[in-house]
Amino acid sequence: MNVLAYLIPISLILGGLGLAFFIYTVRSNQYDDPEGDARRILSDDWDDHPKP
Amino acid sequence: MTAAIRATPSACPACAAAPAAEALAARALPDARIALSLPTIHCAACISKIETALNAHPQVRSARVNLTLKRASIDAAPGVTAEEMRALVEGLGYEAHELDAGTLNATATDRAGRDLLMRLAVAGFAAMNVMLLSVSVWSGAEAATRDMFHWISAAITLPAIAFAGVPFYRNAWAALRQGRLNMDVPITLAIILAVLTSLWETSLSGEHAYFDAAIALTFFLLAGRYLDHRTRAIARSAAEELTALEVPRATRLRDGAEEVVGLADLAVGDLILVRPGGRMPVDGVIVTGTTELDRSLLTGETLPVFAGAGQAVSAGEVNLTGPLTIRASAVGAETSLHRMADLVAIAESGRSRYTSLADRAARLYAPGVHILSGLSFVGWYLYTWDLRTALNVAAAVLIITCPCALGLAVPAVTTAASGRLFRRGMLIKHETALERLAQVDTVVFDKTGTLTTGTPRLTNLDALPRDAVELALALSGASSHPLAQAITRAARDAGYLAAKLTDITEVPGYGTKGVFEGQEVRLGRASWVGARARAETATFLRVGEAAPVAFTFTDALRPGAEEAVAALVAQGKRVILMSGDTTPAVAALAARLGIAQWLAEALPADKAARVAALTEAGAHVLMVGDGLNDTAALAAAHVSISPASALDAARVASDIVLLGNDLAPIAAACETARAATRRITENFRIATLYNIVAVPLAVAGLCSPLIAALAMSASSITVSLNALRLR
Numbered sequence: 001m002n003v004l005a006y007l008i009p010i011s012l013i014l015g016g017l018g019l020a021f022f023i024y025t026v027r028s029n030q031y032d033d034p035e036g037d038a039r040r041i042l043s044d045d046w047d048d049h050p051k052p
Numbered sequence: 053m054t055a056a057i058r059a060t061p062s063a064c065p066a067c068a069a070a071p072a073a074e075a076l077a078a079r080a081l082p083d084a085r086i087a088l089s090l091p092t093i094h095c096a097a098c099i100s101k102i103e104t105a106l107n108a109h110p111q112v113r114s115a116r117v118n119l120t121l122k123r124a125s126i127d128a129a130p131g132v133t134a135e136e137m138r139a140l141v142e143g144l145g146y147e148a149h150e151l152d153a154g155t156l157n158a159t160a161t162d163r164a165g166r167d168l169l170m171r172l173a174v175a176g177f178a179a180m181n182v183m184l185l186s187v188s189v190w191s192g193a194e195a196a197t198r199d200m201f202h203w204i205s206a207a208i209t210l211p212a213i214a215f216a217g218v219p220f221y222r223n224a225w226a227a228l229r230q231g232r233l234n235m236d237v238p239i240t241l242a243i244i245l246a247v248l249t250s251l252w253e254t255s256l257s258g259e260h261a262y263f264d265a266a267i268a269l270t271f272f273l274l275a276g277r278y279l280d281h282r283t284r285a286i287a288r289s290a291a292e293e294l295t296a297l298e299v300p301r302a303t304r305l306r307d308g309a310e311e312v313v314g315l316a317d318l319a320v321g322d323l324i325l326v327r328p329g330g331r332m333p334v335d336g337v338i339v340t341g342t343t344e345l346d347r348s349l350l351t352g353e354t355l356p357v358f359a360g361a362g363q364a365v366s367a368g369e370v371n372l373t374g375p376l377t378i379r380a381s382a383v384g385a386e387t388s389l390h391r392m393a394d395l396v397a398i399a400e401s402g403r404s405r406y407t408s409l410a411d412r413a414a415r416l417y418a419p420g421v422h423i424l425s426g427l428s429f430v431g432w433y434l435y436t437w438d439l440r441t442a443l444n445v446a447a448a449v450l451i452i453t454c455p456c457a458l459g460l461a462v463p464a465v466t467t468a469a470s471g472r473l474f475r476r477g478m479l480i481k482h483e484t485a486l487e488r489l490a491q492v493d494t495v496v497f498d499k500t501g502t503l504t505t506g507t508p509r510l511t512n513l514d515a516l517p518r519d520a521v522e523l524a525l526a527l528s529g530a531s532s533h534p535l536a537q538a539i540t541r542a543a544r545d546a547g548y549l550a551a552k553l554t555d556i557t558e559v560p561g562y563g564t565k566g567v568f569e570g571q572e573v574r575l576g577r578a579s580w581v582g583a584r585a586r587a588e589t590a591t592f593l594r595v596g597e598a599a600p601v602a603f604t605f606t607d608a609l610r611p612g613a614e615e616a617v618a619a620l621v622a623q624g625k626r627v628i629l630m631s632g633d634t635t636p637a638v639a640a641l642a643a644r645l646g647i648a649q650w651l652a653e654a655l656p657a658d659k660a661a662r663v664a665a666l667t668e669a670g671a672h673v674l675m676v677g678d679g680l681n682d683t684a685a686l687a688a689a690h691v692s693i694s695p696a697s698a699l700d701a702a703r704v705a706s707d708i709v710l711l712g713n714d715l716a717p718i719a720a721a722c723e724t725a726r727a728a729t730r731r732i733t734e735n736f737r738i739a740t741l742y743n744i745v746a747v748p749l750a751v752a753g754l755c756s757p758l759i760a761a762l763a764m765s766a767s768s769i770t771v772s773l774n775a776l777r778l779r
Contacts, residue, residue, distance in 0.1 A: 004197075008204060012181060019177040026169055036119030039096035045104070 086126040086134045087151040088141060089293060093122055098146065105144055106137065121289065123151070151296040165285055168278045171216040175271040178212030179264070183761075186264040190758045195257075202254040205263040209247065216270050217243055219277060235414040235459065238421045239273060242266075242450040249447040252440070260444060265451045265760045272768045273459045280463035283470045283480075290479050291709060295700055302333040305377065318383045326376045328532055328560075332369045335387045336378035338362060342561035343374040344533065344577075348500045350680045351632045355589050356534070358561050358577065368680055368699060373533050374560020408484045409732050410462045417458065425449040428751045445753045451760050452750040453743055457767035461735035464775035469728035472778070477712035478693075478721055485707035487732070488691040489725035491672040495620050495718075496663060496685070498677035499631035499641055502695060503617075503715070504607035508535055508589060510542035512604045519551070520601045524593045526550040527564040527575040535591045536564065536575070538605055563591070571596035588636060606640070610695075612716030617645045619719030626671070630654050630662060632681050660684035676718065678702055693718060724778075731778055735771045742767040 025031070045051075093099065099117045102124060106115035111129040118125070126137055134150040141148040185201045193201055220243070223236040243266050250261040304313050305323040315333055318324065323339065326332060344356040347369050356372055359365065365378060367387040407415075429446035433439065470480045480486060497503050513521065525543040528536035529550060553566035553573065563576015575593045578585040583592040583600035589607075592600040620627055629650040631638045638652035651662065659677075663685045666673050675682070675689035678698035683705045686692040692706040695713075703709055710717065746763040749755045 004200075011184075012208075015177055015181055019173060022173050023170060026166055026173070031169075033118040033120045036099060036117065039119060040099060042096040043100045045100050 084126075084128045084130055084132045084134075086128060086132070086137050087296070088124045088126070088134070088138060089149040089151050089297060090117070090122050090124055090141065090146055091149075092147045093117065093119060101144060102141060102146065105140060109137075109140065112137075121293075123293075124148075149297055151293065162285075165278075165281055168219070168274065168281055171218065172271070172274045172278050174212050175216035175267060175274050178208050178216070179267045179271045181208050182264045182267050186757065186761070189261075198259075199254065199257045202250075202261045202263070205261065206251060206254055209263040209267050213243060213247060213267060213270055216267075216274060220270075220273065233414075233418040235410070235418065238418050238450070239269070239454060239459070241422070242447075242454040243270060245443075245447045246451050249443050253444065256440070258440075260448075260757055262447060262451055262757050262760065265757060265764060268761060268764060269451065269454055269456055272456045272764070276460040276463045279460075279467045280483075283463070283467045284483060286474070287470065287479055287481050290474075290711070291481055291703070294696055294703060294709065303327075316384065318380055320380050320383055322380045322383075324378050324380060326371045326378060328371055328373055328375060330371050332365050332367050332371065332378070334378075334380045334384075335364070335366050335382040336380045337364050339377045339379050341374050341376040342559075343376055344372045344561055346370040346372055346534070348506055348679065353500070353633055355634070360561060373531065373558065408462070409487055409729070409736070410458070413458060413736055421450065421453045424453065424747070424751070431751075432753065441753070445750070448750045448753075448755045448760060449747065452746045452755060452763060454764070456764050457739035457742065457771045458736065460768055460771050461739060461775075462732055464772045465728050465731045465735065465778060468775050468778045469724055473717070473721055473724060476717045476720065477710060477714065478717050479709040479711055480707070481709060482707040485691055486725045486728050488672070488707070489674065489722060490729040492625065492674040492691060492722060494626045494628065494666055494671040495674045495676065496628045496630055496666075496689065497617075497647075498659075498675075498679060498682045498685075499629060499633055499638060500607065501678040501697065502676055502682075503610060503613045503629070503641065503645065505610050505713075507608050508538045508605035509608040510538050510603060511606050512602070513542050513546060516601060516603070518548075520593055520595075521546075521548050522551040523553070523568060523573050523595065524575050524603065526553040526568075527556060527566055527573065527593075530556045530566075531558050531564045535589070535603075535605060539575075539591070539603060568595065588640075607637070609644075610713065610715050612714035614645060616715040616718045617647060619716075620722070621646070623719065623722060625722075628666075630659050630685070632656075632659075632679075654681075656681040656684050660688045663688045674722075675706075676715075677706075727778055731775055735774055738770055738774060739767055742770075 030037075090098075090102070093102065099119060102117050103115055106112050106124065106126060109128075109132075111132045113127045113129065115124060115126045117123075124141070126132075128137070138148045138150055182205045185205050189198055189201050217240070220236045220239050223234065224240040227234040227237060246262040246266040246269075250263050250266070253259075253261050301312055302315055302318055303310050303325040304318065305325055310325060318334055324333060324336065328343070338359060338361050340361060342358070342360040345359045345365065346356050347353055347366075350366060350368050359376075364381070365376075367382075425446050428449050429442050432445045433442035436442065466480075466483070466486060469486055473480060500506055521543050524539055525548055528539040528543075531537075551568060553568050556564060556566040558564045559576070559580075562580040563574060565572060565574045565576075567573065573593070573595050574581045576591060578590070578592055578600075581592045581594040581600045583594070583602065586602060586604070589605040590602045591605075592602055594600040617627055626649070627647050629638060629642050629645075629647045631641075631650075631652055632654055633652060635652040638650055642648075642650040651658075654662070659682060663673050663675060667688070667690065672691075673689040675686050675692040676694070677683075677686055677692070678695050680699055680701060682694075683699075683702050686694060686702060686705040691708070693708045693710055694702045694706040695710045695715075696703075697713075698706075698709075708721070742763050746755065746759065749759060
């Protein structure tokens with residue numbers, strides 16, 4: 001059962017990372033325009049160089 | 053909108069655009085933030101085309117299109133006007149409307165939604181981890197391992213619940229302080245009691261800990277709250293957009309120069325220019341100019357009325373033919389338009405206090421839960437004289453009965469139903485509007501602007517002599533009066549060609565005249581051409597000294613009006629027509645649509661009183677109206693609908709806004725509302741059924757955390773799935 005000593009912290013850290021990333025996406029307004037973002041990926045405007 | 057309001061430094065617009073003036077303005081003014089509504093955009097190409105064009109404009113700092121809201125927000129240098137941006141986008145082939153940036157305050161609602169989402173995420177994260185730990189406990193972890201799992205669960209649950217449950221604690225505290233009980237009181241009590249007894253059990257290395265139940269409960273309830281918030285946020289933002297589309301501006305004359313100012317800047321005594329087609333921004337008196345006024349939004353009359361110098365005008369009337377200069381006699385809150393709000397306030401105070409289904413359920417539920425839990429605590433304490441067992445049982449009862457499914461029952465259904473109705477073009481503004489719509493048995497329609505479009509249609513074209521129509525077409529083509537435009541449209545569609553007339557001039561307020569083969573030809577009001585006025589809407593043509601020829605009009609029906617009335621009658625509802633228009637016009641429309649009961653020449657107070665009388669008699673009235681004269685009736689009715697073309701005041705007073713031009717969705721919406729209410733009651737029954745099965749177990753002390761978790765999750769999921777069945 002010693003493996004629990006590693007597995008529980010690892011799972012918590014991974015889950016916590018997921019949570020932190022989710023909170024980051026909410027804070028940076030990434031859910032403001034879900035429909036637009038889904039379409040924007042189809043546009044080839046900034047394929048050659050990133051948007052300045 | 054600062055850019056648009058800014059006074060031009062000099063009278064000539066070109067000078068204002070000159071770099072020197074720009075540089076001066078740039079130092080003094082903040083950046084222009086412009087919002088445009090783009091109702092027709094739909095694809096990736098639209099986004100990039102509009103963004104590229106806007107960003108290519110030298111003075112635009114950044115522009116971003118939001119496809120979900122169908123809106124563009126532009127950050128530009130000072131001096132850039134919304135009109136300029138609108139023209140730019142229209143030039144690309146997209147419909148664009150200016151939005152009043154002051155009205156759009158999406159940020160406040162946004163913050164509340166984001167806050168809820170964050171708490172939901174934290175609760176979800178904690179619930180997943182605790183559930184995994186609990187699974188190993190249920191599957192037989194023992195002694196030290198079980199204690200360790202319990203302690204880890206506690207370490208995750210305590211901070212998570214402290215953060216995620218804040219909305220419930222706050223609401224419960226607010227209710228308790230006022231000596232009331234709401235749904236949040238049993239929720240908060242269950243969460244706190246569950247966590248405390250679990251901590252106590254864990255410290256004594258006991259077998260049952262309810263950390264998983266407490267955090268899962270928080271998660272499910274937050275999911276319900278979030279759904280609820282989103283539905284309302286979508287409706288609110290769409291309603292805000294409708295208001296923002298009407299940018300409140302007026303043209304003020306100062307020392308002979310025109311300047312465009314915001315309505316808030318107008319003062320009593322200002323001279324204001326109202327062009328043909330414009331709406332009166334304030335109450336006032338006409339100083340110069342003659343015209344005809346369309347007062348249909350205020351009174352429901354379709355017939356335009358003559359207005360000349362010295363006559364009083366009210367805010368909201370539309371100037372039809374000639375330019376007017378008016379001197380403001382009342383501005384802002386003093387205008388007749390705003391005074392109508394008092395009538396609305398009175399009507400609203402009389403509106404029956406509707407208690408939502410959820411509130412009614414909570415009123416039954418909350419005390420019952422507390423009594424049951426308290427009784428099982430006392431019973432077990434008297435039976436065993438063991439505080440620990442008694443407290444454990446009481447906590448189990450509270451958790452099992454906790455209104456988790458009840459919290460989801462209403463929001464899940466209203467989200468599904470509102471989404472469905474929104475796609476059909478109906479905006480549900482009020483949270484209980486759907487439930488109230490389901491009870492409707494009487495429908496009251498306004499005429500002008502609601503059942504009819506408010507635009508006239510020529511009726512007697514076939515009966516008119518050919519040369520008369522050709523002469524009229526030549527004259528009507530020169531006018532922007534709605535009746536003239538109706539003649540032009542009808543005659544062109546029927547293939548008539550305009551006669552050759554010379555010296556065509558429009559006499560504002562009277563009509564249009566011209567010369568044909570040496571004779572004067574007049575098209576206009578009865579008194580001006582020497583004809584006798586008729587009961588229906590009509591305009592007259594006179595050639596020389598010959599007898600005048602009448603052109604008669606009816607109001608065009610709004611699309612879907614016939615279907616809506618027929619469907620409502622088929623549903624067994626009583627349909628009533630109430631209008632401020634003349635008796636013949638109302639009677640004709642009622643006959644055409646098959647409406648048996650109608651009331652003509654009704655004053656705004658009459659309408660509200662009629663609706664109140666119907667309510668008194670036990671009817672649940674749905675009022676559909678658009679004008680200022682309907683506002684009080686809209687507020688007095690059990691539930692109300694107004695079209696998007698309605699005055700702002702009417703839209704604010706109504707519970708549901710019809711976004712499209714079509715009336716047909718009204719009948720379907722009644723059906724959907726009925727189905728939704730049925731689902732809600734069904735959901736309550738499902739939740740109660742789970743309780744009936746699980747509560748005896750909990751009271752008997754046989755309930756393990758596993759049973760609690762199963763009952764809770766299963767009931768929440770069943771309720772959500774049942775809500776999704778709404779078709």
